[in-house]
Amino acid sequence: MKLFPEKLPQRLKQGLDPVYLVAGQEPLLIEEACDAIRSGAREAGVAERIVLEADARFDWSQLGSATETSSLFATQRLVEVRLPSGKPGREGGSVLRDFVGRGGDDILLVKCDEWEIRSESTAWVKALDAAGVYVPCWKVKPNRLPQWIAARMRSRGLNADAAASRFLAERLEGNLLAAAQEIERLALLYPGGQVGLQEVRAAVADSARFDSFRLVELVFSGQPGAALRCIRGLREADTPMPLIVGALARELQTIGSFQLLSRQHSAAQAFTALKVWKSRQQAIADAARRLSPRVVRESLSQLSELDQLSKSTGRDAFWLCLERLSVALATNRPEYCAA
Known part of the structure; x- marks a missing residue:
């Protein structure tokens, strides 16, 4: 059945x-x-x-x-x-x-x-x-994600309005694990209460400084110093390592695929094929122009090593490798991809 x-x-x-x-x-x-x-x-x-x-x-x-x-x-x-x-x-x-x-x-x-x-x-x-x-x-379809978020909030004792659910859906772009973590944070901040757009924005602002999504934004917008500070914050907060690898991998794979597709198709067609959220299209296009295909390829290879480290006892090696990879992507310098 x-x-x-x-x-x-x-x-x-x-x-x-x-x-x-x-x-x-x-x-x-x-x-x-x-x-x-x-x-x-x-x-x-x-x-x-x-x-x-x-x-x-x-x-x-x-x-x-x-x-x-x-x-x-x-x-x-x-x-x-x-x-x-x-x-x-x-x-x-x-x-x-x-x-x-x-x-x-x-x-x-x-x-x-x-x-x-x-x-x-x-x-x-x-x-x-x-x-x-x-x-x-199955993955939750984009047009159904706000409803999924609202239902998840209700299950955690929160009553969210439509604007709050749409804001989270737009920010998290279908990443249910990240959505679940944000909702758990909101449940701690507003137990059993009404959650509107203002409360959600405030909670996201409080948590944005050192979360995995912030690291992705800093790395792919070319901010190596801020990325390194963010990594230190992630480490101090004991952020799960696989979560960081997953966030970087999703963005890097999308950028690599966009670089390939945009050689033969328009940017709009490439984004449609890749199902990239409209709010992320400009950032993806900018990163694809800034990064060389070589850096993207070598960084994807390095991510495989990071994934293995995230599942081992080599915590110090993981964070060092993450720093080198982040600098390589933020500066478009492939030599930093080397172990």
């Missing part, structure tokens, strides 16, 4: 389904749906969880061997299969179909971080859909 994320909590209140498939292109919605299922399982007395990381080298026989023996501590377990690519292959699809076909007491949760609409027509997805609940987590 297909069930969109906003309907999942009510479904879980009615009890657990034997199978959950959570898949899509929006990381925040995917993770929150999985968290809701895990929480629902715990509340239902499912105390044991088996987690299988089904990457390209995964041995699918592990799914059967991990569940064929009875648990010493629980009669029911949550079996979580994390499938980053969203594609189990022929063998994996067959194993998943067989698993749900056998039934049993265990609850199966399959989490897919990459997804295409055509995946819904595959045999293994149809089997999981028929046996339980399929939760598609």
Whole structure:
């Protein structure tokens, strides 16, 4: 049964389904749906969880061997299969179909971080859909983002007017993780209250000095000194490193794609193809003119190293590498991209 994320909590209140498939292109919605299922399982007395990381080298026989023996501590377990690519292959699809076909007491949760609409027509997805609940987590369309923000605020005890929701939607440009963080900040500042455009503007101004979006603005507008000060502020605030990498990567990928498309198409056509928000088009165009394609390519390569550092224990190395990359982008000097 297909069930969109906003309907999942009510479904879980009615009890657990034997199978959950959570898949899509929006990381925040995917993770929150999985968290809701895990929480629902715990509340239902499912105390044991088996987690299988089904990457390209995964041995699918592990799914059967991990569940064929009875648990010493629980009669029911949550079996979580994390499938980053969203594609189990022929063998994996067959194993998943067989698993749900056998039934049993265990609850199966399959989490897919990459997804295409055509995946819904595959045999293994149809089997999981028929046996339980399929939760598609698509990106929120721009024209629906203000409504999503307003609903999110209501869930946090805030009553936002339309102008406040539109302002946040325009500023955050579809980044649901950043939107969720802004809303949590507003909930702390105005607990249980009315939030208008003035309150939202004030909260954003208070937080803008050292947030990831501010770093992106400084780097791509060519302000190396201010960018370095911003990085120090991010470090002192213990800002999550993957959040910083993600913000830089999205902007840099857009700039690189715009540089390629604008060689054969008009700027307007390129922005339409890339689905760039109108409020960001001028900044993207300016950065694309200022940065050489070489700097963009080498910076994207450096971002891959930053991403690895953000997931390791090398905190000092991450911040040093981030400073060098930011200076390279702010000054258009490729030599700073070198490790």
